[in-house]
Amino acid sequence: xxxxxxxxxxxxxxxxxxxxxxxxxxxxxxxxxxxxxxxxxxxxxxxxxxxxxxxxxxxxxxxxxxxxxxxxxxxxxxxxxxxxxxxxxxxxxxxxxxxxxxxxxxxxxxxxxxxxxxxxxxxxxxxxxxxxxxxxxxxxxxxxxxxxxxxxxxxxxxxxxxxxxxxxxxxxxxxxxxxxxxxxxxxxxxxxxxxxxxxxxxxxxxxxxxxxxxxxxxxxxxxxxxxxxxxxxxxxxxxxxxxxxxxxxxxxxxxxxxxxxxxxxxxxxxxxxxxxxxxxxxxxxxxxxxxxxxxxxxxxxxxxxxxxxxxxxxxxxxxxxxxxxxxxxxxxxxxxxxxxxxxxxxxxxxxxxxxxxxxxxxxxxxxxxxxxxxxxxxxxxxxxxxxxxxxxxxxxxxxxxxxxxxxxxxxxxxxxxxxxxxxxxxxxxxxxxxxxxxxxxxxxxxxxxxxxxxxxxxxxxxxxxxxxxxxxxxxxxxxxxxxxxxxxxxxxxxxxxxxxxxxxxxxxxxxxxxxxxxxxxxxxxxxxxxxxxxxxxxxxxxxxxxxxxxxxxxxxxxxxxxxxxxxxxxxxxxxxxxxxxxxxxxxxxxxxxxxxxxxxxxxxxxxxxxxxxxxxxxxxxxxxxxxxxxxxxxxxxxxxxxxxxxxxxxxxxxxxxxxxxxxxxxxxxxxxxxxxxxxxxxxxxxxxxxxxxxxxxxxxxxxxxxxxxxxxxx
Amino acid sequence: xxxxxxxxxxxxxxxxxxxxxxxxxxxxxxxxxxxxxxxxxxxxxxxxxxxxxxxxxxxxxxxxxxxxxxxxxxxxxxxxxxxxxxxxxxxxxxxxxxxxxxxxxxxxxxxxxxxxxxxxxxxxxxxxxxxxxxxxxxxxxx
Numbered sequence: 001x002x003x004x005x006x007x008x009x010x011x012x013x014x015x016x017x018x019x020x021x022x023x024x025x026x027x028x029x030x031x032x033x034x035x036x037x038x039x040x041x042x043x044x045x046x047x048x049x050x051x052x053x054x055x056x057x058x059x060x061x062x063x064x065x066x067x068x069x070x071x072x073x074x075x076x077x078x079x080x081x082x083x084x085x086x087x088x089x090x091x092x093x094x095x096x097x098x099x100x101x102x103x104x105x106x107x108x109x110x111x112x113x114x115x116x117x118x119x120x121x122x123x124x125x126x127x128x129x130x131x132x133x134x135x136x137x138x139x140x141x142x143x144x145x146x147x148x149x150x151x152x153x154x155x156x157x158x159x160x161x162x163x164x165x166x167x168x169x170x171x172x173x174x175x176x177x178x179x180x181x182x183x184x185x186x187x188x189x190x191x192x193x194x195x196x197x198x199x200x201x202x203x204x205x206x207x208x209x210x211x212x213x214x215x216x217x218x219x220x221x222x223x224x225x226x227x228x229x230x231x232x233x234x235x236x237x238x239x240x241x242x243x244x245x246x247x248x249x250x251x252x253x254x255x256x257x258x259x260x261x262x263x264x265x266x267x268x269x270x271x272x273x274x275x276x277x278x279x280x281x282x283x284x285x286x287x288x289x290x291x292x293x294x295x296x297x298x299x300x301x302x303x304x305x306x307x308x309x310x311x312x313x314x315x316x317x318x319x320x321x322x323x324x325x326x327x328x329x330x331x332x333x334x335x336x337x338x339x340x341x342x343x344x345x346x347x348x349x350x351x352x353x354x355x356x357x358x359x360x361x362x363x364x365x366x367x368x369x370x371x372x373x374x375x376x377x378x379x380x381x382x383x384x385x386x387x388x389x390x391x392x393x394x395x396x397x398x399x400x401x402x403x404x405x406x407x408x409x410x411x412x413x414x415x416x417x418x419x420x421x422x423x424x425x426x427x428x429x430x431x432x433x434x435x436x437x438x439x440x441x442x443x444x445x446x447x448x449x450x451x452x453x454x455x456x457x458x459x460x461x462x463x464x465x466x467x468x469x470x471x472x473x474x475x476x477x478x479x480x481x482x483x484x485x486x487x488x489x490x491x492x493x494x495x496x497x498x499x500x501x502x503x504x505x506x507x508x509x510x511x512x513x514x515x516x517x518x519x520x521x522x523x524x525x526x527x528x529x530x531x532x533x534x535x536x537x538x539x540x541x542x543x544x545x546x547x548x549x550x551x552x553x554x555x556x557x558x559x560x561x562x563x564x565x566x567x568x569x570x571x572x573x574x575x576x577x578x579x580x581x582x583x584x585x586x587x588x589x590x591x592x593x594x595x596x597x598x599x600x601x602x603x604x605x606x607x608x609x610x611x612x613x614x615x616x617x618x619x620x621x622x623x624x625x626x627x628x629x630x631x632x633x634x635x636x637x638x639x640x641x642x643x644x645x646x647x648x649x650x651x652x653x654x655x656x657x658x659x660x661x662x663x664x665x666x667x668x669x670x671x672x673x674x675x676x677x678x679x680x681x682x683x684x685x686x687x688x689x690x691x692x693x694x695x696x697x698x699x700x701x702x703x704x705x706x707x708x709x710x711x712x713x714x
Numbered sequence: 715x716x717x718x719x720x721x722x723x724x725x726x727x728x729x730x731x732x733x734x735x736x737x738x739x740x741x742x743x744x745x746x747x748x749x750x751x752x753x754x755x756x757x758x759x760x761x762x763x764x765x766x767x768x769x770x771x772x773x774x775x776x777x778x779x780x781x782x783x784x785x786x787x788x789x790x791x792x793x794x795x796x797x798x799x800x801x802x803x804x805x806x807x808x809x810x811x812x813x814x815x816x817x818x819x820x821x822x823x824x825x826x827x828x829x830x831x832x833x834x835x836x837x838x839x840x841x842x843x844x845x846x847x848x849x850x851x852x853x854x855x856x
Contacts (some may be wrong), residue, residue, distance in 0.1 A: 090802060093801060152805070349822030353846065355843075356847055407781065491781075
């Protein structure tokens, strides 16, 4: 005879035994008590099997040497180490018609569908295909011996039968209690249940110490016993049908039949997954939670792993008794069976993090790469302060390939851009560019960027790295809505961009073969060869210093970067990462949309009214801005200075002890020797002196650095 | 991870053309001097990716955007590889008809499948996401 190890003790099992049956054969409860159904419906036999917790032992065949450990009493088991969460393979399968359940009604449904020519797949846990969830789609999630199947079906038939109702009464967590089908299985396995008492709705109390020893009935009689079989009828096994109400599911057989509810529960554990008692339900009912969903959510009855599979009849009976109306069952949530973390995560991926064409160059330079805005980007190259000084005093390279870039062209392109942007577009000359903000119809700032005019009917638009992913959709949607003739091509992942910035940026360009006379002036752009590589050179500045953005085809990025680094070495060139860049731009007072702005930030709130031309007849958000301009607005973004260290971004801003806002950007300025900040004040009157981190901060005009903008124009 | 041979991507060089659909329908597409190396991928009615050819002209649309395209990587995959990818990494129904273009997430990465009549396919992905797709399909660090 073979053995398994149960709570450290070897026990023998017979061929065909499940772990639960083997436990009963050895005189033990497979968990710590509760009625056993042995059909996988309840959670009364779950245990840790070979290190994996929450395994239904009634569905797990015995194999020699299997180690079973009962879950800790009164608490949940550890999810287990990585060895229990190995990668689970996913298979995507497609079928016209999926029938869940291979009993009599399931077989009939499958035969009928096949007769109509459908491609039918029948899934049954007994055949190794355990359906654990149904999602919109519809997608049926199936656990198999080989992994998880994601089954994409056009039609689903549920033929899962009915589950036996379990008792709710004092003592219902004792061992030695069985449903009729479980008792039949145990007897068929040759297990002697001893003196068995079979009871129905006359059951009042199950008595015993750990194991049932007698039964008290409604007539007051007490019957001694070794085991109790409780026959309370059945309830539909319909958890999967309740999981995705939007999915058309045909229910056949006992799963779709009406079953009478049991009498209202009076006492005992009602939801054994969550150990919720009838007394708990009374408590929430008396607090006013008098509807099935509210009772569920406030008591957590039905949120366990059986998703109401066991407690639903009693819970509905409880609510019906108190409200006078039988409620419909609540929606079930995936999964209908305990699944491991690996099974739940199987087939799902984290977001894609893109790499710029300079990724390898950054790695060679020892960059600390961070995931930012959907991209892997250098946070710093080891010394952000050194990088900062390279920008302020010499020359530095920054990888800005992640910026959104879009070509727009067409006979209606000026009209389209005039309607999209709050700034004037028609007067931008070819070869010139303009800073712009993007507004929603409600006048809230969505993004910002540049417009570069390349021809009468052709422009290059830029967007922030974070805004790039929705920029094409934003432009296309509006152009099509307005019926304008404009071609749109997103170039974000096709064009690289290197920002050459610092007082020696022009000199580096000159050494790269661009004569000084050819350098575009501030807010100009020009197509030039830089180090022999065709570039679209844009003169602008985010750092506050003279800057040339070199846009180019990505197959030349690494070559351009390496050449500029080599040519710039005598000038003290260094690369800079986001950390230095964020400090540099903060000294210049440039906001980062999404960091310094909120979802409802208007231009006025961030002091950018200057970027809005209300004399234009039409642009997105214009009506909202005109309407709200007449209203008082307490919220305003301010610049602050304070002694270092710089407070954390997100720090609370107080005035006279009251919270008035928070810090959105913060930086210890190496140049000024104190901290510079941006932050919100959301209460009038706006104060000139505030408290941050228990220290004094003063409102300061922005830009903090070079307010005349002379350095950017050098 | 695929049971079949690993997928290997290579950068593609070509032209991207955005123009009126009718102009694209009528465009005389140039071909490569090397037979069989150029192809026209119609991404959408107004969008063409012309692989491995000289610069095209689009006479029917004066405002057409015609620009070099280096942003895609591609891998030619066999019918077996396609079936394997479909089984494990595609949650949507791959078109049964050929030729066809299908677009959507593959292993969670936005990608395109140019499905050819002989059962093979050209798998396209942005160069910026190539490493992710390669790693997810092949189960190794790209």
